[in-house]
Amino acid sequence: MLIEWPQQINEDILYNIKSFQAIIENHLSEFVVECIATYASLTIIFKNRNYDEIVTKLKALYKNKEVQKTEKGQLWQLPVCYHKSLGFDLDAYSKAIGLSIKEVISLHCQSIYTLYFIGFLPGFLYLGNLDEGLFLNRKSKPKLTIPKGSVGIGGQQTGIYPQASPGGWHIIGNCPVNLFNLNEKPPSVFRAGDQIQFYEISLDDFRQNKFSVLKNMPDA
């Protein structure tokens, strides 16, 4: 079953979906196999197929839900090494958008990104609020292998490849944090609505695994 919201990327819709998803998972857990959120939709796979009954229940739940707008989630500060050996597209990318490498790094670290949902690859974070100055269409020819941890820009989005994968994004650095851990329950610690900010680390710190993931409440 597909439930759609107005097809826009914005935080009101995010919190509306997030609240509804939590209610569905709490109240209908015995019927739900999957409940997948994206920017403006929920896709639900149900165990039984009595859709009329389910639709009635969902409508009642939606009507009575309270949107937790203030629930912004955690602020995560994630390290990124922007050395050219890891951010192998940094030179070409910065030329293409007409900024210096320093300016690219500064803009990329300045924004606080909102996590909309996880998808595409196990543990891949869909982040909003990329600075317009950093927008650049994906490469016309995807690369066959982008290494794990690569931080890239694709169109109006930025993200981290949680595993090695083919991809067409411009790679500007690498984040050494494991985004997806099979031995943890759940395998990703991130939640829709969490806030993500990047900070720069040196190549030495990257190589020696000297970094920390800082976790704060946004207003703390």
Next chain:
Amino acid sequence: MLKVLKLGLYTSIQDLGRWGFMKYGVPVSGAMDQLSAVKANLLLNNNNNCALIECTQQGPKLLFTKTTQIAICGADMSAQINAIDAPLNTLLNIKANDILHFRKLKYGYRTYIAVKGGFQNSTVLGSRSYFQPLTKSNVFLKDELIEYDTINDFPPASTSSIAVNEKHFNNRLIQVTKGPEFELLNKQAQAYLLNTDFTIGINNRMAYQLKELLPNKMPSILTSAILPGTVQLTPSGKILILMRDAQTNGGYPRIFNLSEAAINQLSQKRLADVVQFELKN
């Protein structure tokens, strides 16, 4: 133990899938043709979800080191045990050191080898299905060893067998329902989709691509969820039928959804086979 002597074309362990993790970006995976997979498990009185071997086009060569029973269902790849023909769709006794191998593909595309009690490779996120990077490989590796439970004696000879439903293998009609963006297509494009013989192009466990194109001016959609069986239309006119290992979301318009039976039937089709979409409400 089961020892992999020859890999075959694309051989892996699958069960009925890794459910409950799509919201973390994890594809469902699982046997492509779940009807044939479940039949093989049923013959052995296994749970439907027991892990079994999925073979594609050309089967592997396998050594069983312990006594057990197996059943093979799906495509006919001319199975032989110790070089003697072994029938499909029935129980087969396996003694220690028997070798199972396959010869010519006669019909279908994927076949399933179930073992009594299921293969005991490790469970990752609730499933034994191979899927990289959750498991170390998408396919068997040379000399790979896979655990299974042995049995002490063969049960008294059984006559259980399952009749082949020919339609499962030669039906050209792929049953679909309208996808969320179907109505955005103009009438001409809708009619083309339902009245054209489509030829299967490049295909794998992630997607089946069709060779015929449908030129269109459909806008991309805001990235939304996709499921096994979703049919996408790309801006260049390619039609992609997503299968069990597909990503969890995408930005191409979704024009159809295949029924579960249609996914199973399509899994038995291969390059150059011809199919037609049949719309059901």
